[in-house]
Amino acid sequence: MIRIVVLVIWLLLSAWLVIWTGEGLFGIDQRDSILPFSGEDTLGGPIIIGVAWGLILTFGGTMSGLGRRRRVRGESQIGVGRIVEVTRTGLTVNDLPQYDLFIRVTPTAGEEFVGQLRMLADTTDLAWLQVGQPIPVRFSPTDHDTIELADVTDQAVHDALLQWRIDRGLIDPRLVRARTTGTQVPASVLAVRPTGRRREGQSELELKVLMAPEGASTWEADTTVFAYPEAISRFQVGSPIWAFYRREDPKTVAVTIEKEAGR
Numbered sequence: 073m074i075r076i077v078v079l080v081i082w083l084l085l086s087a088w089l090v091i092w093t094g095e096g097l098f099g100i101d102q103r104d105s106i107l108p109f110s111g112e113d114t115l116g117g118p119i120i121i122g123v124a125w126g127l128i129l130t131f132g133g134t135m136s137g138l139g140r141r142r143r144v145r146g147e148s149q150i151g152v153g154r155i156v157e158v159t160r161t162g163l164t165v166n167d168l169p170q171y172d173l174f175i176r177v178t179p180t181a182g183e184e185f186v187g188q189l190r191m192l193a194d195t196t197d198l199a200w201l202q203v204g205q206p207i208p209v210r211f212s213p214t215d216h217d218t219i220e221l222a223d224v225t226d227q228a229v230h231d232a233l234l235q236w237r238i239d240r241g242l243i244d245p246r247l248v249r250a251r252t253t254g255t256q257v258p259a260s261v262l263a264v265r266p267t268g269r270r271r272e273g274q275s276e277l278e279l280k281v282l283m284a285p286e287g288a289s290t291w292e293a294d295t296t297v298f299a300y301p302e303a304i305s306r307f308q309v310g311s312p313i314w315a316f317y318r319r320e321d322p323k324t325v326a327v328t329i330e331k332e333a334g335r
Contacts, residue, residue, distance in 0.1 A: 150222055150232035151179040153209040154273065156186065158201050168192040171201065175219060177209055178272070180236050187211055187219035206273075206300055208233055230332070240272050242298040243326060251326035254316035257285040259327065261311045262292065274298040277307055281327060283315055293317070293325040303329060 153175035163170040173189040187209070193201060200207070208222040208229055222229045234252070237243050243251055263280040270276070276298050284290045293315075299307060306329045307313065316326045 147213065148210040149179060149213055150229055150236075151177045151209055151211060152233060152236055153177040153187070153207050153219065155201065155203050155205045155207070158203065161190070165192055168194055173201065175207070175209060177211060177216070177219060178236070178240075179211070180232060180239065185216040187216050189219050189221070191221075205302070237298075242271060242274060244296055247295065247324060247326040250316045250318050250321070250324050254318045254326065255285075256314050256316050256332055257283060259283050259313050259315035259325075261307055261309050261313060264307055264309060267296070271298055274300050275304065277304070279307065279327065281313065281315055281325060283317065283322070283325065291322060293323050295325045295327055297327050 155173055156176050157172075157174040159172050159174075161170040161172055170190065170192050173191065174186055175189055176184055176186050178184050189209070208224055209219045210222045211219040224230065224233075238248055238251075259281045261279055262282050265278045267276040267278055276296055279295050279297060281293055281295060282290055283293055295315075297307065305311075307327075314328050314331055316328075317324065
């Protein structure tokens with residue numbers, strides 16, 4: 073409700089300034105203006121209203137949605153998105169430019185769709201605002217127009233993304249138990265070979281890895297992994313990675329490039 077009220081006020085102030093500017097351009101005597109707060113002092117009203125307009129635009133962005141992205145309200149789901157377009161809106165708030173991100177989302181269930189994410193971003197954010205970049209998102213099952221970034225440190229988000237990979241065959245069914253219930257240990261890549269298979273925009277790699285659990289003997293194992301093109305360099309020979317295995321089956325190994333909390 074507050075967001076709507078602030079937005080209405082901002083729009084009314086914008087209309088006031090547009091009419092006042094138009095009267096000046098067309099030579100209308102602004103002492104007889106149709107606008108309130110004009111009268112004899114033709115500069116006092118515009119100054120006050122202009123300042124109020126700027127303050128709402130600068131500090132009211134979070135409430136009104138003028139400077140910040142809209143939030144997903146009510147029940148939400150988690151999916152994987154890939155950026156398909158990034159555009160500047162032309163708005164800058166506190167020296168931060170605003171961007172519209174159009175993201176193609178693949179839900180854990182259902183068909184793909186393209187949603188919009190509006191956000192302020194500084195120069196450090198621009199590194200990941202690239203077309204093709206995969207990102208986890210939250211979205212409403214009833215409103216696909218608005219999405220928001222999902223917190224990758226949230227265990228629910230992590231579990232949903234892992235299940236998304238399993239459901240789409242991005243983890244070999246033979247490796248699922250190791251990946252979901254196994255012990256995570258350091259490993260390194262000994263050999264890598266692309267298989268030529270692609271799925272969900274990812275390429276499959278065959279790996280030979282050296283398992284190196286702390287304080288225990290090392291051993292070699294063969295496995296496969298699907299990786300986005302921008303992550304393939306992380307699986308080159310000699311690269312440090314993380315691997316999962318179950319103690320009763322140390323040769324069945326699933327790998328990742330990220331250390332998981334508590335594993």
